[in-house]
Amino acid sequence: MKFEIQSTDAHSKARAGSLSTDHGTIQTPIFMPVGTAGTVKGVHISELTDPIKAQIILGNTYHLYLRPGLDVIEAAGGLHKFNSWNGPILTDSGGYQVYSLAGTGRKIVEEGVKFKSHIDGSTHFFSPESVMDIQRTIGADIMMAFDECTPYPCTYEYARKSMEMTHRWLDRCINRFEATEPKYGHNQALFPIVQGSVYKDLRKISAEYIAEKGAFGNAIGGLSVGEPVEDMYEMADEVTDILPKDKPRYLMGVGTPANILEGIALGIDMFDCVMPTRNARNGMIFTTQGIINIKNEKWKSDFSVIDPAFADTVHGQYSKAYVRHLIRCEEMLGAMIASVCNLRFYLWLVGEARKEIVQGSFTSWKNRMIPQLMQRL
Amino acid sequence: MKFEIQSTDAHSKARAGSLSTDHGTIQTPIFMPVGTAGTVKGVHISELTDPIKAQIILGNTYHLYLRPGLDVIEAAGGLHKFNSWNGPILTDSGGYQVYSLAGTGRKIVEEGVKFKSHIDGSTHFFSPESVMDIQRTIGADIMMAFDECTPYPCTYEYARKSMEMTHRWLDRCINRFEATEPKYGHNQALFPIVQGSVYKDLRKISAEYIAEKGAFGNAIGGLSVGEPVEDMYEMADEVTDILPKDKPRYLMGVGTPANILEGIALGIDMFDCVMPTRNARNGMIFTTQGIINIKNEKWKSDFSVIDPAFADTVHGQYSKAYVRHLIRCEEMLGAMIASVCNLRFYLWLVGEARKEIVQGSFTSWKNRMIPQLMQRL
Ligand SMILES: [Zn+2]
Numbered sequence: 045m046k047f048e049i050q051s052t053d054a055h056s057k058a059r060a061g062s063l064s065t066d067h068g069t070i071q072t073p074i075f076m077p078v079g080t081a082g083t084v085k086g087v088h089i090s091e092l093t094d095p096i097k098a099q100i101i102l103g104n105t106y107h108l109y110l111r112p113g114l115d116v117i118e119a120a121g122g123l124h125k126f127n128s129w130n131g132p133i134l135t136d137s138g139g140y141q142v143y144s145l146a147g148t149g150r151k152i153v154e155e156g157v158k159f160k161s162h163i164d165g166s167t168h169f170f171s172p173e174s175v176m177d178i179q180r181t182i183g184a185d186i187m188m189a190f191d192e193c194t195p196y197p198c199t200y201e202y203a204r205k206s207m208e209m210t211h212r213w214l215d216r217c218i219n220r221f222e223a224t225e226p227k228y229g230h231n232q233a234l235f236p237i238v239q240g241s242v243y244k245d246l247r248k249i250s251a252e253y254i255a256e257k258g259a260f261g262n263a264i265g266g267l268s269v270g271e272p273v274e275d276m277y278e279m280a281d282e283v284t285d286i287l288p289k290d291k292p293r294y295l296m297g298v299g300t301p302a303n304i305l306e307g308i309a310l311g312i313d314m315f316d317c318v319m320p321t322r323n324a325r326n327g328m329i330f331t332t333q334g335i336i337n338i339k340n341e342k343w344k345s346d347f348s349v350i351d352p353a354f355a356d357t358v359h360g361q362y363s364k365a366y367v368r369h370l371i372r373c374e375e376m377l378g379a380m381i382a383s384v385c386n387l388r389f390y391l392w393l394v395g396e397a398r399k400e401i402v403q404g405s406f407t408s409w410k411n412r413m414i415p416q417l418m419q420r421l
Numbered sequence: 422m423k424f425e426i427q428s429t430d431a432h433s434k435a436r437a438g439s440l441s442t443d444h445g446t447i448q449t450p451i452f453m454p455v456g457t458a459g460t461v462k463g464v465h466i467s468e469l470t471d472p473i474k475a476q477i478i479l480g481n482t483y484h485l486y487l488r489p490g491l492d493v494i495e496a497a498g499g500l501h502k503f504n505s506w507n508g509p510i511l512t513d514s515g516g517y518q519v520y521s522l523a524g525t526g527r528k529i530v531e532e533g534v535k536f537k538s539h540i541d542g543s544t545h546f547f548s549p550e551s552v553m554d555i556q557r558t559i560g561a562d563i564m565m566a567f568d569e570c571t572p573y574p575c576t577y578e579y580a581r582k583s584m585e586m587t588h589r590w591l592d593r594c595i596n597r598f599e600a601t602e603p604k605y606g607h608n609q610a611l612f613p614i615v616q617g618s619v620y621k622d623l624r625k626i627s628a629e630y631i632a633e634k635g636a637f638g639n640a641i642g643g644l645s646v647g648e649p650v651e652d653m654y655e656m657a658d659e660v661t662d663i664l665p666k667d668k669p670r671y672l673m674g675v676g677t678p679a680n681i682l683e684g685i686a687l688g689i690d691m692f693d694c695v696m697p698t699r700n701a702r703n704g705m706i707f708t709t710q711g712i713i714n715i716k717n718e719k720w721k722s723d724f725s726v727i728d729p730a731f732a733d734t735v736h737g738q739y740s741k742a743y744v745r746h747l748i749r750c751e752e753m754l755g756a757m758i759a760s761v762c763n764l765r766f767y768l769w770l771v772g773e774a775r776k777e778i779v780q781g782s783f784t785s786w787k788n789r790m791i792p793q794l795m796q797r798l
Pocket residue numbers: 268297298299316317318319
């Protein structure tokens with residue numbers, strides 16, 4: 045695996061790079077559609093390639109571990125074979141899902157985390173070691189270290205202690221990662237995760253600790269969990285000043301189109317978020333002209349396409365009035381169309397950002413685009 | 422519009438024909454996927470053409486009338502423009518849905534039917550005349566007469582009176598149909614519906630009454646509503662002996678693969694049923710080898726394709742284990758894949774039946790196929 049930077053922006057920390065994996069090369073900055081249980085909700089595997097143009101998708105360790113279970117994934121020959129997506133896959137560590145299970149008997153101790161399945165209430169235990177083993181079995185091209193994602197708000201003391209445990213867990217992850225081999229003949233990389241909540245000094249300590257490990261790439265976790273957006277940008281800014289420039293940087297769980305463009309400006313290369321698919325199911329559609337709430341009465345008899353920029357494909361030819369009708373009737377096809385629209389938009393967004401970085405016009409383009417993309421149509 | 426019979430089977434009443442409409446020619450016998458609210462559930466419009474190979478789809482007058490509403494459909498220029506399906510469309514009359522609303526304050530009188538919307542409880546009234554007007558506005562290539570679909574069981578006396586009212590309603594439908602014009606420049610045909618419950622003499626009276634109207638095509642309603650399958654075949658047999666041989670015959674709401682093959686043998690040309698899509702959502706998949714309940718444990722680690730006969734397409738390449746996982750997780754993609762599989766199978770089934778009729782081998786093929794297709798794998 046290899047990461048190369050092709051261009052850097054003169055007016056921001058934005059960069060255009062390429063990240064090569066055994067399942068293909070990813071042009072960065074990139075957005076990764078979330079495929080929770082080995083499927084991006086409402087989207088055929090073939091649609092990820094065309095028209096969405098996804099280059100890498102994300103899988104959730106927690107969900108895949110529970111269903112279909114590691115026995116099935118291993119018997120299939122890994123997640124790529126199981127779901128037939130042949131491009132790169134990144135798996136999270138399960139830390140975020142386990143954090144979301146707060147209040148259901150979840151218990152975090154030094155050894156790891158005991159939690160109850162949201163499906164059948166059965167008890168399970170994740171440790172840094174087991175999470176490495178699980179991701180070896182899933183066969184992700186990029187594996188994430190096991191971390192604690194602190195809630196927001198979070199006291200300084202809790203954030204500090206949690207971060208220190210995340211660092212100790214990282215060392216255990218690295219040990220296990222180095223002691224084990226990929227199972228399916230393709231290489232796997234391990235990304236550590238910077239924590240520290242919204243405390244700048246903790247973020248600095250964490251970023252330095254993580255940077256020093258010399259991993260193939262690095263991630264920033266614990267953001268986009270309810271903190272003001274200024275705090276998110278400030279933390280990302282602090283951390284990207286410290287993380288090595290020649291390694292890919294992944295801002296986990298972010299975000300809106302504006303968040304992504306600002307993140308790119310702060311030197312982030314990789315993003316993931318459930319927003320494009322989750323909001324699609326509720327009728328919020330992102331377009332190159334702004335945001336559409338397709339349920340609004342105003343689209344009732346609007347037979348124009350959702351986004352003229354994408355009218356060239358089969359999916360781009362559905363009208364606003366038709367999609368409004370489908371979403372109001374809770375017809376599956378509404379969610380299917382809106383999900384493809386939103387993911388295609390997100391991939392378009394990072395692709396355009398990349399072009400602008402290469403052309404040297406990223407910052408002025410970004411400042412022009414954010415109000416346009418975030419306006420409500 | 423034109424209907425031509427190309428071949429008839431020597432050992433049954435099966436026939437192979439072609440039905441031409443302004444939106445294309447349909448090779449009969451044909452199965453029509455049900456697109457209740459202007460969408461076949463879980464299926465992209467483009468998938469209806471490839472890989473499903475649908476030649477005509479059905480829309481439900483009741484659902485389309487309530488949502489998106491006639492104003493929207495008319496503003497779009499008809500249902501074809503609204504949902505972008507450019508092939509032929511048949512709409513039912515709303516009679517069946519209104520029948521399903523029994524017990525919710527629905528009231529059937531000579532003038533028509535008063536009913537409450539299942540969405541918001543608002544009161545509406547359908548008459549033979551209004552249902553013709555609605556289907557003119559929807560713009561279906563084939564419109565259905567307004568009928569009362571009797572429940573099963575049903576007394577002889579109720580069935581007789583209901584049938585007589587259906588006949589009076591038919592006359593009103595024909596008057597209105599002849600007094601009005603298509604709205605969008607393409608021709609529309611009206612199909613009357615034979616009723617009479619499971620009473621052979623009533624079916625005979627009804628078929629004779631309907632045959633005498635000289636409509637472009639004729640339908641058999643009020644079957645597949647809970648009666649023994651032998652009754653259904655007996656009624657269809659009786660009716661197809663009477664309906665004109667040179668007109669297409671449509672058996673409404675039928676059925677399983679076996680029902681369809683037996684229906685073809687009885688001289689039926691057109692079928693529709695929600696079974697392929699509804700059962701798909703519950704994990705029942707029809708294949709050329711038999712019926713799969715994909716939720717069964719036995720498919721857990723079976724990485725072979727759903728149906729080797731359709732492995733040549735993108736949709737045909739998903740494995741049983743993957744689809745089982747998706748359906749168990751209630752992931753949309755599971756229902757999407759299974760719906761495409763089942764509809765493709767149904768269209769394959771009628772296509773194969775047609776070939777066998779033309780080759781003169783239909784009856785022996787049908788008798789061989791039924792046990793194969795209906796076995797549980
Ligand atoms: Zn997010």
